[in-house]
Amino acid sequence: MRKPLVAGNWKMHGSRASVTALVEGLLDLGATPCQTLICPSFVFLDQVQRQLAGSDIALGAQNLDWHDKGAYTGEVSAEMLVEFGCSHVLVGHSERRSLFAETDVQVGLKVEKCLSSGLTPVICIGESLAERQADETFTVVQRQLDAVIRQVGVTALRHGIIAYEPVWAIGTGESATPEQAETVHVHIRQYLAKQDENISQNIQLLYGGSVNGENAADLFAQENIDGALVGGASLKVDDFLRICRAAV
Ligand code: PEP
Numbered sequence: 731m732r733k734p735l736v737a738g739n740w741k742m743h744g745s746r747a748s749v750t751a752l753v754e755g756l757l758d759l760g761a762t763p764c765q766t767l768i769c770p771s772f773v774f775l776d777q778v779q780r781q782l783a784g785s786d787i788a789l790g791a792q793n794l795d796w797h798d799k800g801a802y803t804g805e806v807s808a809e810m811l812v813e814f815g816c817s818h819v820l821v822g823h824s825e826r827r828s829l830f831a832e833t834d835v836q837v838g839l840k841v842e843k844c845l846s847s848g849l850t851p852v853i854c855i856g857e858s859l860a861e862r863q864a865d866e867t868f869t870v871v872q873r874q875l876d877a878v879i880r881q882v883g884v885t886a887l888r889h890g891i892i893a894y895e896p897v898w899a900i901g902t903g904e905s906a907t908p909e910q911a912e913t914v915h916v917h918i919r920q921y922l923a924k925q926d927e928n929i930s931q932n933i934q935l936l937y938g939g940s941v942n943g944e945n946a947a948d949l950f951a952q953e954n955i956d957g958a959l960v961g962g963a964s965l966k967v968d969d970f971l972r973i974c975r976a977a978v
Contacts, residue, residue: 732934734950734977735891735957737767737852738964739792739820739938740774749774753781755967762787764957764977767818767852768964772806779815790818790852793826796839808847819844820959821851822874824897828858834874838881845886852891852936852959853878855918859898867896868917875921884925891934893959894918899939901961908948908955911937915954943972950977 744752749770756762769790770778782789795805811819821844822837837853844851855874857867871894879887894914899906906914915935923930937949938959949955957977963969 732932732956733765735765735767735934735936736762736970736974736977737790737818737820737893737936737957737959738769738970739823739959739961740768740770740965741792741825741961742771743965744771744774746774746777749778750781752965752967753778756787756970757781757785759967759971762971762974764974766974769818769820775811775814775816782815788817789815790820791816792820792823794819794821794840794843794849796836796843808843808849811849812847816849818850818852818891820893821853823854824856824895824900828897834877835881837874838877841878841890842882845882845889850889850891852893854893854895854938854959856895856897856900856939862896862898867914868921871914871918872921875918879925884922884929887922887926887929887933891936892918893936893938895938895959901940903940905940905942905945905949906937908945908952911949912952912954915952919954941973943969943976946973946976 767788767790769792791811794808821840826832841851855871857870861870896906919930934956936957936959937955941958941960942963
C-alpha cells in the first residue's frame with residue numbers, strides 16, 4: 731500500500747520572518763494528516779530544521795550538487811544537507827532543467843548522490859507544452875527516467891519518489907486534469923513494470939502542477955496518484971493543509 735505524500739516546494743520565496751510564520755502555522759494545527767515534506771530555500775534550512783524538531787514533517791532541499799566537496803562555488807553538497815536535517819531532495823525540477831540547463835545525465839548523477847548519502851530523491855519529470863502538443867509526453871518521461879535508471883539501476887528506485895510535473899501546468903494555474911495526470915502515471919508504472927514489477931507497484935508517484943485546495947481531492951482520487959508536489963499553494967498554510975487533508 732503506497733502512502734500519500736504532499737510536498738511543498740517553496741522555491742526562492744520567503745524571509746526569516748515569513749518562513750518562521752509559515753512553519754509555525756503548519757505546526758500549530760497539530761499533526762499534518764498525511765506524510766508531509768517541505769522544501770525551503772537552502773538559507774532557511776537551519777531555522778526550519780530547528781522549528782521542525784520533534785514534528786512529523788520532513789525537511790527537504792530543492793537541489794544539490796553531485797560532487798562530495800571541493801571548488802564548486804555556489805553549490806551545496808549532500809553531506810551538508812544531511813547535516814541540516816534534510817531527508818529528501820528535489821532533483822531535476824523543470825525550473826532547474828530549463829532555466830539552469832540541468833541535463834538528464836546531471837539529474838542521474840544527483841539521484842545517485844542522494845541515494846549514496848541516505849537522501850530520498852524526488853525525481854521530477856515532465857513534458858513541455860510543445861512536447862505534449864507533438865504527442866511526445868511518453869517519450870519525454872521515458873527518456874528522463876531512462877537517464878536516472880542508467881545511472882543507478884531500476885531497483886535503486888525503491889529509495890526514490892517520482893513527481894510527474896507537466897511543465898505547462900507548473901505555476902500557470904492550469905492543472906492537468908485528473909484523467910490527463912492519471913494517464914501519464916499509468917504509463918510510468920507500466921514502463922517501470924517492464925523492468926521491475928515491485929518498483930512499479932510500490933514507488934510513490936506524485937503529481938505536480940497548479941495543485942490547490944480545490945482540485946487536490948479529484949487528483950488524489952486517481953488510483954495511481956500518490957500525492958502532490960505543490961509550489962504556489964504550499965506558501966499558504968490553509969491551502970497547503972487543505973491539500974494534505976485531501977490526500978487521506
Ligand atoms: C512546482 O514548482 O513543483 C509546482 C508544481 O508549482 P505550482 O504548484 O505552483 O504549479
